[in-house]
Amino acid sequence: MRRAVFPGSFDPITLGHENIIRRALPMFDEIIVAIGVNESKKTMFSLEQRVQMLKMVFSDVPQVKVDTFAGLTVNFCEKVNANWMLRGVRNGGDFEYERTIAQMTKKLNSTLETIILFTDPEFAPISSTVVRDILANNGDVSCFVPSAVLDFV
Numbered sequence: 001m002r003r004a005v006f007p008g009s010f011d012p013i014t015l016g017h018e019n020i021i022r023r024a025l026p027m028f029d030e031i032i033v034a035i036g037v038n039e040s041k042k043t044m045f046s047l048e049q050r051v052q053m054l055k056m057v058f059s060d061v062p063q064v065k066v067d068t069f070a071g072l073t074v075n076f077c078e079k080v081n082a083n084w085m086l087r088g089v090r091n092g093g094d095f096e097y098e099r100t101i102a103q104m105t106k107k108l109n110s111t112l113e114t115i116i117l118f119t120d121p122e123f124a125p126i127s128s129t130v131v132r133d134i135l136a137n138n139g140d141v142s143c144f145v146p147s148a149v150l151d152f153v
Contacts, residue, residue: 004084007034007073011043012149016123020088037070056148074108090124
């Protein structure tokens with residue numbers, strides 16, 4: 001089975017995240033959208049809310065599963081028998097960061113391959129950080145997030 005893990009905090013999921021996952025569907029039999037749990041990181045949405053958001057967004061796609069994990073992503077990939085880690089980039093800064101992570105991942109597990117997809121241009125300026133800032137200031141994020149997220153704001 002061609003199984004990939006798409007890790008992130010998804011606080012909240014954006015249209016850019018959704019774009020990457022849906023475009024990757026033909027490449028894999030299963031994509032596990034894995035929400036990383038970091039107790040020291042302050043989030044806007046609870047873990048349960050983020051799981052529910054993701055399940056709602058991908059309710060039409062049985063090959064997308066949602067899970068959570070703590071610790072190293074590489075260990076989670078090993079646990080779920082995923083041979084690929086899916087990552088998305090919006091710009092050059094993202095690319096440099098993801099390249100470093102991919103190279104470190106390869107050192108930790110030489111059989112785990114990182115697949116990097118560039119988000120479609122219309123989603124490149126969208127980030128969860130900016131979406132949270134807009135939400136914190138009572139702004140409208142409907143053009144930046146899947147409609148399922150709006151049920152939680």
